Amino acid sequence: MTVSQKLLPGVPVIESMLFAASLDDMGLSNSERDIAVQLNEKGFAVFDFPDEAIDQRIERIIAALTPEYDLEHYRAHGWARKDQRVQDAWRTNEDVRAIAANTVVTDLLSKLYGRRAFPFQTLNFPVGTQQHIHSDSIHFSSIPERFMCGVWLAMEDIHPDAGPLVYYPGSHKWPIVYNDMIGKVIGTGADFMAQKPYEDVWAAMVEASGAKPELFQPQKGQALIWAANLLHGGSRQNDPTRTRWSQVTHYYFDDCAYYTPAFSDPLMGNLDLRQIVDITTGQTAPNVYVDRPVEQVQRRASPVGAAQPAPVPGKTPPDFDPQRYLALNPDVAAARVDAKKHYLRFGIRENRRYK
Incomplete structure (x- = not known):
């Protein structure tokens, strides 16, 4: 156990103020040590993906997923993000799952962070995302914070x-x-x-700091680990005829609570806890606060006279009627949001009426 794990167990070793004092006790090989130093100093590290069958896997993934994308529409009309990614293909594609659950990668991440790493989401792209620079910490976060990272795999040589x-x-x-x-x-x-x-805040922080962007132009089979709060995005795709095949895998770590900060107001009792599936086991990862379980759903007391069955996280009731939900909750209707999404994201916790 490192000094950081002893004194600061709620801080990833790789991001700890005690990283330097812990480095020699992390059980790293020379190449892993280089990755650790890069990740600590820069927030990312590049490595060759450790899978002898990676070329064959990539070939099969591209063949299997190509029909899922409308690349002709993309080339004719420009980038349309919703059409150009497949989320959680690991559920049906064994090669996607094998890349996400690669034991050499998960073992390395476990050493770097000081807790067991597990993959929970995959994204497969055939082209660039052109996504605004962002921190993943608003989308996928943890308590304690920063116990999340991503691995981006190049599935072809990436042209500028x-x-x-x-x-x-x-x-x-x-x-x-x-x-x-x-x-x-x-x-x-x-x-x-x-x-x-x-987005305006991140852009202003970049300008104020004088930070300079770097482009990742890897060869096929190279991968990049990035830290949870690293600002990153997709640069402009100047040539829409080109592909940019890649797989992103997001990882969490054991003994945390997993939530979405962008949809949470913690001090108002609104904590958007996530039900995370550990890809390596297929089981739901428990939400844990320090050393005790956290209830999956936190909701206010039921209104007087309410006669609704206990809601099931992640599922709308069989008798859920979107129009009725909006009629019963005029503030939601006024916000012009999707009724089902609102109920699943907020209505369950707020015990909102739907009938």
């Missing part, structure tokens, strides 16, 4: 005109921006645009 990944070295050490910092309360009027309210 194909919209390479862009990142800002060292930005992972900046403060994580939460709702209260930008004067935002989710409450009941969420528009589900999790990232948009933060």
